[in-house]
Amino acid sequence: MTTIDHCNQAGLRPYQDAKQEMLSQLDNVTQTELVGLDQLLNRVLADDILSPIDVPSFANSAMDGYALSASDYAPYTALTLIGESLAGHPFTGRVSSGECVRIMTGAALPLGADSVVMQEECEVTGPSVSVAGRVRAGQNVRFPAQDLAQGETVFGAGTRINARVLAVLSSLGLEQLYVNRPLTVVVLSTGDELKTPGELLGPGDIYDSNRIGLRAMLQRLGVKVLDYGIIKDDPELIRQALVKAASEADAIISSGGVSVGDADYIKQVLAAVGRIGFWKLAIKPGKPFAFGHINDCPFFGLPGNPVSAAVTFHLLVRPALAKLAGENLAPTVTLQAKALMPFKKTPGRMDFQRGLVSTQSDGSLGVIAAGSQSSGVFSAMAQANCLLHLEQDRGDVAEGELVTLELIDGLYW
Ligand code: AMP
Ligand code: MG
Secondary structure, eight states: OOOOOSSOSTTOBOHHHHHHHHHHTOOOOOOEEEEEGGGOTTOBBSSOEEOSSOBSSSOEESSSEEEEOGGGOOTTOEEEEEEEEBTTBOOOSBOOTTEEEEEOTTOBOOBTOOEEEEGGGEEEETTEEEEOSOOOTTTTEEOTTSSBOTTOEEEOTTOBOOHHHHHHHHHTTOOEEEEEOOOEEEEEEEOTTEEOBTBOOOTTOEEOOHHHHHHHHHHHTTOEEEEEEEEOSOHHHHHHHHHHHHHHOSEEEEESOOSSSTTOOHHHHHHHHSEEEEEEBSEESOOEEEEEEETTEEEEEEOSSHHHHHHHIIIIIHHHHHHHHTOOOOOOOOEEEEESSOBOOOTTSEEOOEEEEEEOTTSOEEEEEOSOOOTTOHHHHHHOSEEEOBOTTOOOBOTTOEEEEEEOTTSOO
16 A cells, blocks of 8 residues: 655645646647538647738728829829729729829729828819828738738647637638547546535535536537546446546546545556556645546546646646647746735745736736635635736745736636
8 A cells, every 4th residue: 555645745746847747648639630610619720821822912902092103193283083992892994193093991902003092181172182291102002912921821730729810711711621630538526425516415415516617618628528427436436437438538537536535546546447647746726636547548637626626627637638639839928916915825835826916007917816715715716817826935925026927817717
């Protein structure tokens, strides 16, 4: 039997080390599939995307106004209006010296014209248009390939397709693309005390929240979820679930049972059916975190405490899923904000406290705690809009000190 040290902080692994080691043990999916534009949201590009066209593909106006040639224009000269160019309805003639064409935003610049004067700067009397100010050649014109040139790399392989990427792909006229196949992930909860919402709670029971939260996060990441429900604290039942899951999924995520309690069986089951990399991490919340493989299937055993489960998912499982999916995950952007209240912090573990950051009247950022920092208080997690990154070795944060934080609103959770 393994002896477990209940209180020693010295054997804890720093977050970045554990993350790098975990990522080095994961391979990305190689299968790709051809998918139509309307199904591409949240998928990961299999190839670099080169623009098939120049964008824009023709010179057009950036303003509503009058198109003319700057070279033959002199201030206050009356120009003769010879026609109009509307978006989708180009003017077919040519603009000669002393002439102009009424033009709308997005309409093709007529032959002979090289500039557009916005209508607010023009005086129009019948068919005659005069311009008071100077005209600079090329003003208010969007030139071909100004945005993207044909053959230019627009997105790299590994880009996750969000709404903005999707819109750009569409602007290139692309209607179907190769993307990596989506991941299939098994989610399960362990715990004799857990009930699914809708069931009656018996003495000592609680509702399962981790599985529902994890499912939602995974769905937003474009993952196909296989929900294995609640598994009792029984090593044989856990073993059966994990073995089946390893044959069906690209990854398995469980919560609960990874700590050092008497009904915590994940570690022993993982050791029996797979390869174990059970870690005690120098992070708070989320000290117990199990990582390993069952056959070739990566396994992530999250702690049961809902805050710990959500935070370790974000810190470790999210990057792991990106690696598996072949996604290039941008490095986390952190900001500095002034602590508007003191924060308790014990040296030894990196602490990801839940915070509410806001812009102060002087324009700077200030942060307060989003309720209780106990890892059992999940409501604070839902109220938070940021995670504070309190360095491993630092102690308490005094009011007025600068702290590092990461915004979490608008992400997948
Ligand atoms: P464990 O990691 O199994 O020791 O659980 C730690 C704490 O998290 C206990 O209070 C559990 O009741 C709670 N817990 C475990 N799993 C869940 C879950 N799926 N949903 C909500 N709370 C849970
Ligand atoms: Mg448990």
